[in-house]
Amino acid sequence: MPAITYGKTNITYQLERKYDVSYIKIYLDDLNGVHVTAAKQKSEDRIEAFIRKKALWIKQKWQETHSDLYHIDQLTLDDEQRISYLGRSYQLFSEPSSNEEDPSFRFQKSKFYYHYPKDLSKDEAQRLLIQEAKVWFREKSEQKLPTLTDHDIEIEEDSIRLGRKKSDLIHLNWRIVQQSKDTIKRTIRELWEEKTC
16 A cells, blocks of 8 residues: 655555546545556656645644544643543653653553653653553553454554554554553454445
8 A cells, every 4th residue: 555654644545546637636534545547657656745735724624623632742741631541541640750761651540641851841741641552552452453343454653544444454553552442342343344434
């Protein structure tokens, strides 16, 4: 499947070529991500250049549509923050620690805890919070998502789609581990049935 990289974002897309069109069209499917329709005679370079031109729009629209999946990208050190995990919302406690050399992010007794070295600047501590949270959720997605279905599951990086079916394998965006189990199961079922939204 073709893909481009925009900044740190990987955008995979499905390309359909048609004889009876003279344009390039981008359609954003809520489930399967980016679909591109292009004239049969359009070169790969022109198609890719068009997608690059629209990459910021694609990324913004996708993240607006699936804002619940990108909350962890906006985490701060402020109190009263909540993080979703398997559809439930848990409070995050962030605090500096003189005992910590490296930051740590963990889930314990229905709460998230982030400890970081005292000597870090606020900006650096916040950047590491987001990084550590993403690592934790990525690992949990590999543990939890396969238990929600009988289908074979492979976890993939965020590619501006919830997932895809390839042969007898379902590829899932690691970020969906933030959603409820019922929502995840529905997504897997829809991917398996090759639905579009």
